[in-house]
Amino acid sequence: MMSRSSLPEPVRHTIMDQALAAAHGSSYVDLAAFAIDIDRVYWLDPDDERLPFGWEVFLTERYLSTWTQVHKQAGHDLLLTMCAPLLEEQPGEPPLGGQIVFAVYDAMVRGALPDELRELFASWRHAPRDLLRALHDLRESGPASLKQIAEHCLGAAVQPPLAATTGRHWNSFARARGSRASSTLY
Numbered sequence: 001m002m003s004r005s006s007l008p009e010p011v012r013h014t015i016m017d018q019a020l021a022a023a024h025g026s027s028y029v030d031l032a033a034f035a036i037d038i039d040r041v042y043w044l045d046p047d048d049e050r051l052p053f054g055w056e057v058f059l060t061e062r063y064l065s066t067w068t069q070v071h072k073q074a075g076h077d078l079l080l081t082m083c084a085p086l087l088e089e090q091p092g093e094p095p096l097g098g099q100i101v102f103a104v105y106d107a108m109v110r111g112a113l114p115d116e117l118r119e120l121f122a123s124w125r126h127a128p129r130d131l132l133r134a135l136h137d138l139r140e141s142g143p144a145s146l147k148q149i150a151e152h153c154l155g156a157a158v159q160p161p162l163a164a165t166t167g168r169h170w171n172s173f174a175r176a177r178g179s180r181a182s183s184t185l186y
Contacts, residue, residue, distance in 0.1 A: 015097035033163035035097035054134035061103035143176035
């Protein structure tokens with residue numbers, strides 16, 4: 001019998017945008033590829049009970065925290081440009097990597113990203129309260145959750161293979177150690 005992980009992934013559209021890639025180069029491509037790779041793992045088994053609710057947003061936001069520290073204001077402007085079309089899409093099957101919108105929202109609500117990003121979410125009637133609570137709980141659980149999720153992702157059989165930068169970050173997350181205080185996620 002063929003396992004689910006050995007079946008080819010269905011073709012789905014992604015958040016990767018050729019114009020943004022040309023304009024912003026590797027800073028954009030690395031971020032988009034990271035989000036897409038997480039979503040590729042998520043869609044291997046979206047009902048995997050071994051993983052906590054919102055894990056894909058949590059991991060995306062963890063990467064986003066490092067990415068925005070490096071890219072500062074230019075990164076914030078890119079996030080506005082990147083997320084706006086995702087928020088305007090018709091309801092239905094989201095593109096691979098679309099969870100980045102929720103990662104940006106949670107980071108903005110917590111003050112880890114500037115409040116100027118709030119305009120992106122003006123059309124939302126309600127905040128995703130269950131998701132925000134789950135993300136809070138994952139942050140509070142410290143490095144153990146980050147490590148468990150990263151190890152799960154590293155063990156996933158995705159084809160084509162992960163982007164090189166994604167694998168490097170997942171490996172660093174899998175090595176997460178220390179107390180909650182010494183390994184603050186943001």
